[in-house]
Amino acid sequence: MCSMSLTALAESPLVLTQPIPVYLINIDRAVDRLAEIERQSGEFGFRFERINGVDGALIPRDQWIDVDHARFERRHGRTILPGEYGCYRSHLMALRQFLAGGDDMAVIIEDDVALDADFLARAAAAKEAAPTADLIKLVNHRWNGFRPMTNSSKGDVVGRCLFGPQGSTACYLVTRKGAEKIVKALAVMSLPWDVAVERGWDMHTSIFTTRTNIVGFSRLQRSTMIGWRRDYRAAKAPPWRRVPAHLFRTLDFFRRIAYILTAP
Numbered sequence: 267m268c269s270m271s272l273t274a275l276a277e278s279p280l281v282l283t284q285p286i287p288v289y290l291i292n293i294d295r296a297v298d299r300l301a302e303i304e305r306q307s308g309e310f311g312f313r314f315e316r317i318n319g320v321d322g323a324l325i326p327r328d329q330w331i332d333v334d335h336a337r338f339e340r341r342h343g344r345t346i347l348p349g350e351y352g353c354y355r356s357h358l359m360a361l362r363q364f365l366a367g368g369d370d371m372a373v374i375i376e377d378d379v380a381l382d383a384d385f386l387a388r389a390a391a392a393k394e395a396a397p398t399a400d401l402i403k404l405v406n407h408r409w410n411g412f413r414p415m416t417n418s419s420k421g422d423v424v425g426r427c428l429f430g431p432q433g434s435t436a437c438y439l440v441t442r443k444g445a446e447k448i449v450k451a452l453a454v455m456s457l458p459w460d461v462a463v464e465r466g467w468d469m470h471t472s473i474f475t476t477r478t479n480i481v482g483f484s485r486l487q488r489s490t491m492i493g494w495r496r497d498y499r500a501a502k503a504p505p506w507r508r509v510p511a512h513l514f515r516t517l518d519f520f521r522r523i524a525y526i527l528t529a530p
Contacts, residue, residue, distance in 0.1 A: 285390050286439070287369050288314040289360045292377040293321040293352065299377035302484055310383040314375070317360045322352030331355075337456040343511030344501040346455070354459040357435065358452070361445045369442070376436040379405070380482040384420070388480045389439045391418035398530055399424075400444025400471040401463070404480040407433035412477055413526060423477035426526045429519075435460045437481050447471045465518070467525035 292300050300316070307314060322330075330351055338346055357374065364372040373389055375381070385404075392402050395418040402424065411428030418424060440448070451469040452462050466473035502508070 284312055284386065286386055287364070287367070287372045288312060288386070289317055289364060289372055289374050290314045290377060291317045291319045291353075291356045291360055291374065293319040293356070295321065296377055299484075303375075303377055303379075303381075306381045310381060310385075312381070312386060315363070317356060317363060319356030319359065320352040322348035322350070322355075325351070332454045334454050334456045339503055339507070340510040341457055341514045342461075343503055343508035345503075347501055350458050351455065354452075354455045354462075357459050357463075358449060361440065361449050364440070365442065365445050365449065371439060371441045372445075373404075373437065373439050374435075375481075378484055379436050380484045382481070385437075385481050388418070388420045388422055391420040392422055392424050392474075392476055392480070393439055393441075394418065395422075396424045396474045398472050399439075399474040400441050400447060400466075401473050402439045403432065403435070403464070403473070403475040404437040404439060405434050405483075406475055406479065409475075409477060411526075412475075414477065415474070422480065424474050425477065426474060426529075428523055428526050430522060431461045431464050432475060433460055435463055436483065438463075444471055465522075466529065467521045472529065 290300075290303055292303070303314065325348070327348070330346075333346065333351065335346065360374050364374075371393065373386065389402070389404055392404070393399060395416045396402060406427075408430070409427055409432065410430075413425045413428060414423045415425040416423075447469055448463065448471060451471075452459075456462075457465075464473060503511075
């Protein structure tokens with residue numbers, strides 16, 4: 267759970283009526299990031315449950331669990347970064363913790379987001395506008411080919427993108443049904459989390475996105491916990507071994523188009 271600085275918030279009427287639980291993914295060495303989220307929770311009056319995330323940098327590769335290394339390289343054209351492994355395992359932990367409770371939906375956040383007083387209300391309004399959604403991405407890096415489907419009462423446009431991946435899983439709303447499907451479908455890692463969770467066509471889930479980011483990023487985002495550009499370059503397979511990844515992405519492109527154009 268959260269640190270003692272949140273005790274006073276638990277007595278606040280605003281906190282007691284918080285409509286959606288918030289799960290924060292945070293690893294032990296990211297102390298400054300936890301402190302920043304605690305500051306935001308104090309300022310904007312929301313509570314959260316901390317998920318003690320998996321720090322992939324501290325786990326030897328031969329001790330990783332539920333990973334298909336060969337399939338990851340075939341699909342993605344490189345090896346897995348330790349930070350990617352930790353991120354993947356941490357999001358599964360957050361979803362399982364949510365499923366262990368009795369709530370119908372939750373918001374999952376990473377610890378480098380910049381929140382405000384309205385983010386939960388906007389998330390709830392987006393779900394009300396898209397009642398069939400299993401998951402709504404509230405933060406993205408790209409919106410190429412965005413197709414609007416509905417507007418929320420808070421003014422956010424909700425829809426899907428023809429092109430992807432959109433990048434980032436720093437903040438998303440997920441339903442109980444959606445979490446159950448995702449945890450089952452993504453139990454074994456064969457793609458980075460942010461790529462895998464968008465593939466509603468493969469998981470038989472209804473994935474939506476907002477047209478603009480409901481939350482921003484804090485200055486701490488610059489101190490990445492996943493990997494630097496040089497790390498990604500070093501992990502790349504030789505060009506001839508990346509051919510299967512190109513074929514996979516081409517097939518996924520057409521599957522994504524079909525999903526966007528036909529899914530309810």
